[in-house]
Amino acid sequence: MALAWATRAIETSGEASLTNYSEFLSLAPATHVAEIIERSSWSCAHGVGRWSTDCGCRMRAGSSQAWRGPLRSALDGLRSRIDAFFERSANDVFMDPWVARDAYIDVVLDRSVDSTARFLSAHGRGRLAGSDAQRALELMELERFAMLMFTSCGWFFDDVDGLETTQILEYAGRAIDLATRLGAQDVVSDFEDALALARPSGGAVSAREVFQRRVAAAQVDAERVAAHVAVAALVGSPDVFDSSAHAVEVEDLATSGQPGTRPLLATGRVVVRHRFTSSAEARAFAVLHEEDLVFAGVTTRGDATLPLEHLHALARAGESGSLRTLLESVDGARVTSIGDLLPDAQGRITVPPPLRSYAGLTKDCVVIGANSRVEIWDAAAWQEYLEGTEQDFADADEEVLPGLF
Numbered sequence: 001m002a003l004a005w006a007t008r009a010i011e012t013s014g015e016a017s018l019t020n021y022s023e024f025l026s027l028a029p030a031t032h033v034a035e036i037i038e039r040s041s042w043s044c045a046h047g048v049g050r051w052s053t054d055c056g057c058r059m060r061a062g063s064s065q066a067w068r069g070p071l072r073s074a075l076d077g078l079r080s081r082i083d084a085f086f087e088r089s090a091n092d093v094f095m096d097p098w099v100a101r102d103a104y105i106d107v108v109l110d111r112s113v114d115s116t117a118r119f120l121s122a123h124g125r126g127r128l129a130g131s132d133a134q135r136a137l138e139l140m141e142l143e144r145f146a147m148l149m150f151t152s153c154g155w156f157f158d159d160v161d162g163l164e165t166t167q168i169l170e171y172a173g174r175a176i177d178l179a180t181r182l183g184a185q186d187v188v189s190d191f192e193d194a195l196a197l198a199r200p201s202g203g204a205v206s207a208r209e210v211f212q213r214r215v216a217a218a219q220v221d222a223e224r225v226a227a228h229v230a231v232a233a234l235v236g237s238p239d240v241f242d243s244s245a246h247a248v249e250v251e252d253l254a255t256s257g258q259p260g261t262r263p264l265l266a267t268g269r270v271v272v273r274h275r276f277t278s279s280a281e282a283r284a285f286a287v288l289h290e291e292d293l294v295f296a297g298v299t300t301r302g303d304a305t306l307p308l309e310h311l312h313a314l315a316r317a318g319e320s321g322s323l324r325t326l327l328e329s330v331d332g333a334r335v336t337s338i339g340d341l342l343p344d345a346q347g348r349i350t351v352p353p354p355l356r357s358y359a360g361l362t363k364d365c366v367v368i369g370a371n372s373r374v375e376i377w378d379a380a381a382w383q384e385y386l387e388g389t390e391q392d393f394a395d396a397d398e399e400v401l402p403g404l405f
């Protein structure tokens with residue numbers, strides 16, 4: 001609003017006229033050639049200090065950026081190990097791995113099948129197909145994330161746990177995932193120890209905490225997607241999870257029991273395909289909805305089998321306890337719960353109907369939270385709870401927390 005008002009005021013005053021860069025350039029063509037001085041920037045008077053040292057450039061007086069240098073060292077170390085692994089491995093599939101890395105921008109800008117095939121035939125060693133083509137593309141994605149983790153805004157702002165720094169650590173996490181999948185044994189090495197040194201002076205939170213709490217939690221692997229689908233199959237639509245990175249297919253979905261009654265059982269298979277590299281992983285799942293908030297289930301690797309007939313027979317007979325015991329006995333299974341639901345590509349979570357009715361959510365809601373947990377309450381129920389709690393505190397005749405109450 002303020003900007004709209006300001007531009008209209010400038011235009012109507014006749015003091016200046018609004019233009020754009022191309023119009024200005026055609027009216028006033030360049031008269032000098034400028035050369036950019038290496039290791040200089042517009043937003044730091046210390047060259048590129050802002051991206052490698054605690055140079056004093058910041059938004060907020062009094063804040064500490066002692067974390068910037070160590071963060072840079074930690075990522076430099078990770079990048080060196082990734083690049084060494086890339087050089088050792090990519091020669092099998094590319095004629096010149098670094099030339100291919102630079103040319104991969106064409107695939108990043110156009111991810112169609114044709115564009116990818118053109119890239120592989122121009123740079124691949126021989127005719128790459130099947131697992132070789134997949135490996136080649138994963139190596140390219142590895143290098144892409146090893147560059148993304150140096151996105152400059154990760155160092156630009158004041159705080160080590162800000163949005164931008166968290167984002168570059170997520171890129172680093174994805175690079176580590178890819179390197180590990182490709183067989184690199186030593187890329188992680190002392191990365192987390194190096195991140196521990198990246199903290200503001202006197203600050204409690206280092207880049208390691210950010211990496212462990214936020215990045216590790218945000219990583220979505222096939223196991224996690226399968227767990228999401230398993231729970232979503234019972235409380236809504238199983239295909240709600242779809243991201244720019246993964247395509248999810250659900251096969252052999254079967255349910256036993258009547259919707260709205262308990263127990264309700266869903267079984268099926270989930271195939272998670274990575275869009276950029278075509279790699280795919282499959283998981284089988286069985287999940288049981290016992291009571292309002294109680295879900296229990298398992299996901300297993302594709303080659304493990306679940307006793308499907310037995311499970312469905314127990315569900316039809318309403319034998320919740322035996323079902324749970326049988327699920328818990330499945331070898332190598334991962335237990336799923338309502339907490340496995342993932343946000344969608346826009347970061348939204350659908351509150352499933354059973355939870356909405358449990359919490360009585362109809363119209364006005366209150367969202368409260370602490371640390372990594374949020375609670376969503378019906379507004380009237382929250383008010384009632386608060387009034388009751390306040391009365392409890394008022395009635396307490398001894399100090400609840402010494403010195404506080």
Ligand SMILES: [Zn+2]
Pocket residue numbers: 043044045046047049050055056057
């Ligand atoms: Zn500076």
